[in-house]
Amino acid sequence: MNMSDFTNLAAELIDAFGEPITGPWNDDVFSKFAIKIFDYQYRTNPSYAQYAKKRGVTPSNIQDWKEIPPVPTLAFKGFPIISGNLGEVETVFTTSGTSRSSHQGKHHILDLSLYRASIMGSMKHHFYAEQSPTLLALVKDPIESPFSSLSFMLGEALHTLSKGSGGFYVDKDNRIQYEELVRHLRELELGKGSVLFAGTAFAFVHWADWLKEKGLCFQLPKDSKIIETGGFKGRSRVVSRSDLYEALANLHGIPVSSIVSEYGMTEMLSQFYEKTAIMSETGEVKHLGYQPPPWLRSLVLDVNTLAPLPAGKEGVLCHFDLANLGSAVAILTEDVGVALRDERIRLVGRLSGSEERGCSLAMDVFCSNQR
Amino acid sequence: MNTSVFDAYELPDGIKCPQMLNSVNVGEGFSVQYPSLNDSDKDVLAKILVEGNAAIKNMPVSEIIQSIGKVSERFMDQDDPLRHKALEIMVPTAGISIEMAETILAGMSADWTKTKLTELLEKEFRIPAILDGFQRIDSGRSQMASGFTFNLTVGSGTVPGVGVTALIRALLLKSSILIKPGLGDVALPVLFARALKEESEVFEKCLAVAYWDGAKEKIGDEILGKAGVVVVYGSDETIRSIRSQIPKTIDLVAYGQRLGIGLVGREALSGMKALKTAQRVAMSISIFDQKGCVSPQILYVEEDGEVAPEDWVELLASAMERLEEKLPLGVLNQQEVIRVQQLRAATELQEMAGTGVSLYEGKHKSWTVIFDPELSLKWSDCKRAVYVKPIPDLTVVKTLLANNENCLQTVAMAGAFSRKEDIANDLSQVGVTRLTSFRQAPWPKPWWHHDGRSVFQGLFKLIDIEDISD
Numbered sequence: 037m038n039m040s041d042f043t044n045l046a047a048e049l050i051d052a053f054g055e056p057i058t059g060p061w062n063d064d065v066f067s068k069f070a071i072k073i074f075d076y077q078y079r080t081n082p083s084y085a086q087y088a089k090k091r092g093v094t095p096s097n098i099q100d101w102k103e104i105p106p107v108p109t110l111a112f113k114g115f116p117i118i119s120g121n122l123g124e125v126e127t128v129f130t131t132s133g134t135s136r137s138s139h140q141g142k143h144h145i146l147d148l149s150l151y152r153a154s155i156m157g158s159m160k161h162h163f164y165a166e167q168s169p170t171l172l173a174l175v176k177d178p179i180e181s182p183f184s185s186l187s188f189m190l191g192e193a194l195h196t197l198s199k200g201s202g203g204f205y206v207d208k209d210n211r212i213q214y215e216e217l218v219r220h221l222r223e224l225e226l227g228k229g230s231v232l233f234a235g236t237a238f239a240f241v242h243w244a245d246w247l248k249e250k251g252l253c254f255q256l257p258k259d260s261k262i263i264e265t266g267g268f269k270g271r272s273r274v275v276s277r278s279d280l281y282e283a284l285a286n287l288h289g290i291p292v293s294s295i296v297s298e299y300g301m302t303e304m305l306s307q308f309y310e311k312t313a314i315m316s317e318t319g320e321v322k323h324l325g326y327q328p329p330p331w332l333r334s335l336v337l338d339v340n341t342l343a344p345l346p347a348g349k350e351g352v353l354c355h356f357d358l359a360n361l362g363s364a365v366a367i368l369t370e371d372v373g374v375a376l377r378d379e380r381i382r383l384v385g386r387l388s389g390s391e392e393r394g395c396s397l398a399m400d401v402f403c404s405n406q407r
Numbered sequence: 408m409n410t411s412v413f414d415a416y417e418l419p420d421g422i423k424c425p426q427m428l429n430s431v432n433v434g435e436g437f438s439v440q441y442p443s444l445n446d447s448d449k450d451v452l453a454k455i456l457v458e459g460n461a462a463i464k465n466m467p468v469s470e471i472i473q474s475i476g477k478v479s480e481r482f483m484d485q486d487d488p489l490r491h492k493a494l495e496i497m498v499p500t501a502g503i504s505i506e507m508a509e510t511i512l513a514g515m516s517a518d519w520t521k522t523k524l525t526e527l528l529e530k531e532f533r534i535p536a537i538l539d540g541f542q543r544i545d546s547g548r549s550q551m552a553s554g555f556t557f558n559l560t561v562g563s564g565t566v567p568g569v570g571v572t573a574l575i576r577a578l579l580l581k582s583s584i585l586i587k588p589g590l591g592d593v594a595l596p597v598l599f600a601r602a603l604k605e606e607s608e609v610f611e612k613c614l615a616v617a618y619w620d621g622a623k624e625k626i627g628d629e630i631l632g633k634a635g636v637v638v639v640y641g642s643d644e645t646i647r648s649i650r651s652q653i654p655k656t657i658d659l660v661a662y663g664q665r666l667g668i669g670l671v672g673r674e675a676l677s678g679m680k681a682l683k684t685a686q687r688v689a690m691s692i693s694i695f696d697q698k699g700c701v702s703p704q705i706l707y708v709e710e711d712g713e714v715a716p717e718d719w720v721e722l723l724a725s726a727m728e729r730l731e732e733k734l735p736l737g738v739l740n741q742q743e744v745i746r747v748q749q750l751r752a753a754t755e756l757q758e759m760a761g762t763g764v765s766l767y768e769g770k771h772k773s774w775t776v777i778f779d780p781e782l783s784l785k786w787s788d789c790k791r792a793v794y795v796k797p798i799p800d801l802t803v804v805k806t807l808l809a810n811n812e813n814c815l816q817t818v819a820m821a822g823a824f825s826r827k828e829d830i831a832n833d834l835s836q837v838g839v840t841r842l843t844s845f846r847q848a849p850w851p852k853p854w855w856h857h858d859g860r861s862v863f864q865g866l867f868k869l870i871d872i873e874d875i876s877d
Binding site: 340385 | 744748750753754756759761
């Protein structure tokens with residue numbers, strides 16, 4: 037195994053992720069990168085090589101990124117999925133684990149700079165193109181939660197893109213720091229700079245409940261946004277997405293269209309973002325589909341046969357994330373979705389999910405017991 | 408395509424026919440319809456059940472048993488339309504095959520007969536008439552057992568029939584009951600309640616069954632405010648959610664998720680016995696499509712028998728395949744298919760990583776057997792999927808199961824019967840509350856101490872009259 041292969045390929049990818057995003061990459065560009073990564077992973081992960089070979093796919097016969105055999109998310113719960121050397125692992129991100137799983141999922145990361153580049157590329161495009169908002173994160177500080185990929189992501193954004201302006205408002209015991217957050221939001225209300233307020237869906241449910249109970253609301257500065265990171269089911273109480281968005285918009289003095297949904301998972305180093313629009317004629321709230329960065333693409337597969345389905349058909353989602361150079365580029369999820377135009381997808385249902393990235397199950401238990 | 412609809416509710420006379428009905432598709436061409444009860448409906452329903460309790464309180468328990476026994480006989484009668492209806496509805500709502508529905512209905516209704524229920528009360532109360540009034544139980548006191556006026560039960564839906572068992576327990580204690588079955592168990596409680604009301608008008612106002620989506624709709628203070636006890640079967644999330652809804656003054660009896668374990672001693676791995684063992688284990692796994700808390704999910708198989716664990720696993724795989732023909736798996740829903748795909752692909756990768764893991768799988772995703780030398784507790788949430796782990800001796804199981812007290816319950820065993828008590832002693836220390844055979848594992852006796860509780864624990868109060876000499 038040649039570590040310089042990894043280093044060279046990672047450097048190429050980091051450069052590509054740093055280019056301004058103008059839309060999906062040309063299919064040839066994506067395919068060329070994906071096949072190079074498959075070739076690298078085939079050479080450096082012997083069990084994956086056998087798995088791919090059994091499916092008739094090898095570096096010598098692969099033609100298209102869509103042919104790369106995907107690794108199921110469940111495999112991350114079994115043993116390390118590493119394309120490279122276990123000794124070179126820089127960090128490990130874990131899922132919080134749910135009652136459905138007997139083991140915790142682990143994503144071994146060979147090089148965090150790829151994750152950083154993916155985060156920066158996407159977040160710059162979506163949230164920092166014209167401004168440098170203060171970032172308030174309704175998750176634990178990455179120092180308290182070093183194995184949370186969501187905490188890492190928001191930590192990077194806070195320190196690099198928001199230049200340290202902001203903070204984390206969930207403590208090490210999973211308690212939301214309500215009073216401190218109110219104080220910070222009140223200060224920000226008086227200023228001119230915009231706010232980026234990010235957290236798991238369920239942390240927001242508890243936050244909204246608390247604000248209502250206390251009779252508090254805010255008028256955040258113009259262009260402020262909220263990022264909600266999925267996961268509504270299986271919690272102490274199920275709240276519909278539209279109810280949560282309406283409550284968050286009203287409580288923070290922003291339009292519903294300023295709420296963006298993020299879809300990511302511990303097993304992937306890139307994320308999708310979905311914008312919300314309000315139809316001018318009807319006032320109806322519309323979710324516009326999850327948009328990947330150019331280095332992430334998805335296929336919708338037939339649930340029974342795992343054969344690709346055409347746009348508009350519902351099936352299980354398989355993601356191809358070029359940032360996953362050190363693990364598995366193709367990930368078979370448990371999530372159900374539909375392919376839309378411009379590489380966007382509509383999520384229909386989630387079995388695995390971003391809630392595991394933020395440990396919100398633990399937080400939900402705590403908050404429910406407190407109430 | 409025509410859609411069949413099942414009304415998943417049976418409400419007492421006196422509550423208006425619900426104006427709003429919701430429905431949920433449970434399979435192709437089949438949907439379940441259920442009422443949308445507003446606060447006022449819930450208030451009226453709870454009041455009827457509380458007021459209607461006087462009639463059942465005055466009914467001798469022997470007559471209650473008689474009525475219940477008659478209905479159970481109808482479920483066992485091959486020619487009774489009630490039985491046909493039950494099977495017809497169980498298949499799509501529980502997602503099981505017709506063969507499985509027949510097996511479950513036969514197994515469950517056998518425990519609802521007059522004989523079995525009389526035996527049960529005799530075991531639990533010694534003098535069943537204690538439920539009818541004060542009885543002299545020993546020198547110094549007379550005693551009466553009185554069920555709560557109003558029992559609210561929330562079922563889980565994983566195993567059809569569990570709802571009826573819960574309903575029967577409440578009625579034997581002369582409690583009024585509202586049961587909200589899980590979607591997979593709507594058929595039997597609704598049909599049972601309808602049939603019971605035909606037996607005696609006493610049941611008209613003390614028995615209600617209504618399904619609703621617990622994730623979307625809370626129980627409501629109108630009902631909880633009048634309940635004396637709340638019984639919940641379900642996942643940790645469900646129990647947590649209901650616990651957060653009920654006032655602290657109300658007793659909660661909760662039966663949570665459990666992990667079934669199987670032990671195969673080397674005595675069961677000799678010659679023809681190894682094959683027989685595999686067949687019995689396969690049956691134990693496959694009943695309820697492995698969705699019961701009593702279903703084995705992990706098998707620990709002893710080494711140094713005539714047949715080695717890694718060879719015996721092949722016998723088990725063959726037995727699973729043969730059983731699939733006799734007792735087929737039901738139709739898997741989308742999420743279930745996705746989980747099987749995940750399990751098989753992830754196991755295949757592990758197999759290729761040289762971990763000693765071997766994957767055996769049935770056609771059409773019907774069953775999965777995974778031989779895994781790594782001994783830690785690992786299970787799958789797929790139907791008919793089992794991990795087989797080789798161990799040097801059954802004595803190591805205690806250590807392997809340690810620190811899981813809250814999820815252990817049934818351990819099924821083959822062979823090693825001479826070591827049964829030692830093993831039971833060991834396992835009792837790590838939270839196991841039932842040691843049984845694979846054959847009996849899916850079918851606990853009516854007197855079964857579910858999670859170590861006595862059958863009626865928490866569902867009634869004992870009232871004493873002490874002898875007064877002055």
